[in-house]
Amino acid sequence: MLETKEWIKRYFEEASDAVLIFKDDELIVCNQLATDLRDELHLDPKYLIEVADASVRQKFSQTDNCFSCAIKNHMQEISVPITLANDMPHPLKYFMIYHVIDADNHVYSLTLKNRGTIQRMDQLAQQRRLNQYVNRAYEEERKRISQDLHDSIAQGVYSAIMGVRRLRDADVSEAEINQLTQVIEQQLDDTLSEVKGMALDIRPSVLDNFGLLPALKVLAKRLEENSGVTITVVGNANTDKLSTNVQSVLYRIGQESINNALKHADANEIEVLLVTHDHYIILEIMDDGKGFNVPDHQGFNGRSLGLMNMNERVKALNGAFEIKSTPGVGTTVTAKFPFS
Known part of the structure; x- marks a missing residue:
C-alpha cells in the first residue's frame, strides 16, 4: 500500500500538466511543474481561481455568483482557455481544467494543459477518424468494382x-452461325466498352498523356453523353508544372463534383472552369441544381470521395477547398493550389 502511494505521488510530481489542488479556495498542494510556473512567472494561484470563477459565472449566471454552488449543482468539470506571460516574447497558452474532487468539503483542482499539445492530440484523433473513413471509402469502391466485374463483365464474357x-455444335446451320457470330461480337464489344469505362473511372490515360484540362474535357463529354445534361469545360490552364498528385486530386474533385451534381442535384447544366493566375490555379465546378445545406453533409458518408475527403486531400497538398451551396439555387465547388 505504501509503495502504491509512492507511485501515485511520483506520477503527480512528474506529470506533464501543472496541477494545483485547493480547499476552500486555499492552495494545499501542487506538483513540480505548477511550482516552477509559480516561481518563474510570479503566478498567484488566486488569479487562476478568479479566472475560473469568472468563467463559471458567465456560464451559470442564474446561480447568483455562487461559485461553489455552480460547480456543485451543475457540472463536475469546466475548461477555460488562459494565456500566461503576456508580457513575454512567447506567451504561454493553456487550457485550465477546473475539476471537483470533493464538493462537500470544497476541494477542487486546477490543471493547466498546454494548448498546443491538446490541439496536436485532436489533430491525431481527427487523422485517425479520417483514415478509418478513407479505408471504408476504398473498401466500398473495391466492392463496387468487384460487383461490376461480376454482374456485367463476367456475365458478358460468360455469354x-x-x-x-454453340458454334461447335454440328447441327447449327450456316444462317444460325452468322447470326450467332454477330451476337457474340456485339456481346464482346459491349463488354470491351464497359472495361474501358471502368478503366477511365479508375485512372484515365488522357490525364497522364495530355494533362488535366483535356482529361476533364473527355470526362465531361462521356458523362454528358450518358446523362443528357450539358457539361461545359473551359479554361486557359497550363498544368505541365503541376505535380502528378495535384493533378490527380483536381481530376478526382472534378469527377466527384460532376457525379454528385448528376446524382443528387437534378442539374440541367454544369460548368467546369480551370484557370491559372500569377500564383495559384483554381478549379471550379458550378451547377444550377437544387443545392443543399453544406453543414448537414460534412460528416462521414459512404461515397467514394465525400466532401470531407475532398477537403482533407486538398489540404494535404497545401491547397484550399470550399463548397458554396444554396437550396434551390445551385452549388459551386472550388479547389485552389499554389502555382508558379
Whole structure:
C-alpha cells in the first residue's frame, strides 16, 4: 500500500500538466511543474481561481455568483482557455481544467494543459477518424468494382463463351452461325466498352498523356453523353508544372463534383472552369441544381470521395477547398493550389 502511494505521488510530481489542488479556495498542494510556473512567472494561484470563477459565472449566471454552488449543482468539470506571460516574447497558452474532487468539503483542482499539445492530440484523433473513413471509402469502391466485374463483365464474357460453344455444335446451320457470330461480337464489344469505362473511372490515360484540362474535357463529354445534361469545360490552364498528385486530386474533385451534381442535384447544366493566375490555379465546378445545406453533409458518408475527403486531400497538398451551396439555387465547388 505504501509503495502504491509512492507511485501515485511520483506520477503527480512528474506529470506533464501543472496541477494545483485547493480547499476552500486555499492552495494545499501542487506538483513540480505548477511550482516552477509559480516561481518563474510570479503566478498567484488566486488569479487562476478568479479566472475560473469568472468563467463559471458567465456560464451559470442564474446561480447568483455562487461559485461553489455552480460547480456543485451543475457540472463536475469546466475548461477555460488562459494565456500566461503576456508580457513575454512567447506567451504561454493553456487550457485550465477546473475539476471537483470533493464538493462537500470544497476541494477542487486546477490543471493547466498546454494548448498546443491538446490541439496536436485532436489533430491525431481527427487523422485517425479520417483514415478509418478513407479505408471504408476504398473498401466500398473495391466492392463496387468487384460487383461490376461480376454482374456485367463476367456475365458478358460468360455469354460469349456459351455462344462459342454453340458454334461447335454440328447441327447449327450456316444462317444460325452468322447470326450467332454477330451476337457474340456485339456481346464482346459491349463488354470491351464497359472495361474501358471502368478503366477511365479508375485512372484515365488522357490525364497522364495530355494533362488535366483535356482529361476533364473527355470526362465531361462521356458523362454528358450518358446523362443528357450539358457539361461545359473551359479554361486557359497550363498544368505541365503541376505535380502528378495535384493533378490527380483536381481530376478526382472534378469527377466527384460532376457525379454528385448528376446524382443528387437534378442539374440541367454544369460548368467546369480551370484557370491559372500569377500564383495559384483554381478549379471550379458550378451547377444550377437544387443545392443543399453544406453543414448537414460534412460528416462521414459512404461515397467514394465525400466532401470531407475532398477537403482533407486538398489540404494535404497545401491547397484550399470550399463548397458554396444554396437550396434551390445551385452549388459551386472550388479547389485552389499554389502555382508558379
